[in-house]
Amino acid sequence: MADQYDFEELYANTYTDADQRAYESQPASEKRFAIAWLLTLLLGPTGAHRWYLNRPVSAVLMMVASIAAVVLMVADQTNLGLLCVTVVFAWTLLDMIMLLAGQMRDTHDLRLAGHRERAGLFSAITVVLLALALMVALIIGTSSGVAG
Numbered sequence: 001m002a003d004q005y006d007f008e009e010l011y012a013n014t015y016t017d018a019d020q021r022a023y024e025s026q027p028a029s030e031k032r033f034a035i036a037w038l039l040t041l042l043l044g045p046t047g048a049h050r051w052y053l054n055r056p057v058s059a060v061l062m063m064v065a066s067i068a069a070v071v072l073m074v075a076d077q078t079n080l081g082l083l084c085v086t087v088v089f090a091w092t093l094l095d096m097i098m099l100l101a102g103q104m105r106d107t108h109d110l111r112l113a114g115h116r117e118r119a120g121l122f123s124a125i126t127v128v129l130l131a132l133a134l135m136v137a138l139i140i141g142t143s144s145g146v147a148g
């Protein structure tokens with residue numbers, strides 16, 4: 001059955017020059033990719049990147065979830081607070097992935113200016129920062145487990 005298919009044709013690069021021209025001719029947003037990435041990286045749980053992209057409803061929801069996490073932790077409702085923290089950070093991580101993939105757009109559904117030029121570099125920086133954060137978390141977790 002495998003001999004019936006032309007796998008070279010099936011797996012050929014189908015992104016043509018016409019596709020490239022069509023992509024480049026799409027209007028770009030006045031919102032900058034680098035600013036949205038930086039806001040997601042530094043202030044992601046507050047929804048700052050969503051405010052920047054003029055998405056106020058989801059920005060408010062993100063901010064409320066972040067505030068709820070802090071309030072619940074202070075009120076000694078640790079489990080609910082940690083649940084809110086988990087939801088907010090998962091949401092922020094998904095937003096970062098969507099932003100780096102070019103799927104997060106502004107309120108007019110326009111692609112962010114500068115994405116094509118900077119997405120590769122910012123993806124690499126994001127992966128390195130996530131790896132460092134995981135290593136720090138592992139070190140803190142194992143040292144606190146040993147300390148008892």
